Amino acid sequence: MLQTREWRAVAIPSKVNALLQVAAARTRLVGIRFFRASCLATGIAISVPTRAQAHIVGIAEQVLQPVTSAPALLPLIGTAILLRQSPGFSLTRRLALALALGLVVGLIPRLMLPAATANELLALVLGVVIGAIAATGGRTPELIRLGAVGTLGVALGANLLSETKETLDLVTSLCSAFAGTLIALEIAATLPGPHPRAWQTIGERIAAAWTVAIATMLVALAIRRLM
């Protein structure tokens, strides 16, 4: 109830609020708070005034960017597995803030580094680190979870899908990436069910190891391209 009141303070109209609650309850996958947060971020992204020229990169592509490119997807899988390893996991406001902060920090290499390969390399290295932590398994303290989500944000921000480097485009893309990542994380981290079996936990660690292996190989290939 308290959480509901907090989100009402964001001034979502009551009818929209009710609709969102129904939608969230029907999906049963996405927590109501983060379903709303994601919708809000997508709404901001969509409501940004469109300019005269045709958009090459659409909102849908921007929302889906965490799951459509390997440099983003690998850290995302690693983070989801890491979060999944905490019993009774749910996305908290701190994790959302860490993600948002990471996305903004990730913009720095996105704007500063000249080659896309360098940004990919950065994201893949971060993917290796997150995946390795997830593969070692065990219950992780909140600080590490926050760090992993923040790192995921940096990886995504560094490879942000944006038409130009103008502020408007970057804000739109940031909001879209934030929404897409929250939804993807919530689904990926809660999909196997609240009480995973022993073989599921082992499978997750093996999947994390595979993520590390794939990311390591891609890091090597990216280095070879840069050499």
Place this chain on the structure above:
Amino acid sequence: MFDQTNHESPSALRLAFLLAVTLVCAEPAHAHTAETSSGLLSGLSHPITGWDHVLAMVAVGLWGTFLGKPAIWMLPVLFPMVMAVGGAIGVVGLPLPGVETAIALSSIVLGACIALALRLPLRAALAIVGLFAIFHGHAHGTELPASANPVAYAVGFVFATGLLHLSGIALGALAQWPAGRFAVRVTGTAISLGGIAFLVGLT
């Protein structure tokens, strides 16, 4: 959301079937060719197109089953990660001495561990498997094709390696019966002999 009832009993049978398919697909003479094909199929086929790799990776799964928990899953977790590091060394062009010898030795040592039902401490087992994984990875890394789609290749490559481990684990599941245990140890002997054959250049 998901049915929590127990459905996993036939999985050993399925994995055994997968092992059979994998072994049938392995071709002895085509390992380490500089193929130029790309993508997922290329990545999937690369680890299974050489008996030396197939034997060692199946042996990792088999030995893990023999050692029991947690080695049964820790070895397959460790192997691809360390193998990828070896692969990265190979991709960037850093040389590693005695790669082919080490790969042959991996079959000999791992096969012997299975044949003798050797129960080494977990750390020692991880160290042995990790050491050999570097050489396997290096061999794959240096022979990496000029792939048009490195992501698909890497996914296929790691997936195929993991399936070979799973095949070994499925085969190792036979060890719960006395006759099966004997069969698994005979398999270990065969793997070891295969390694000797690679070492002396018979294949």
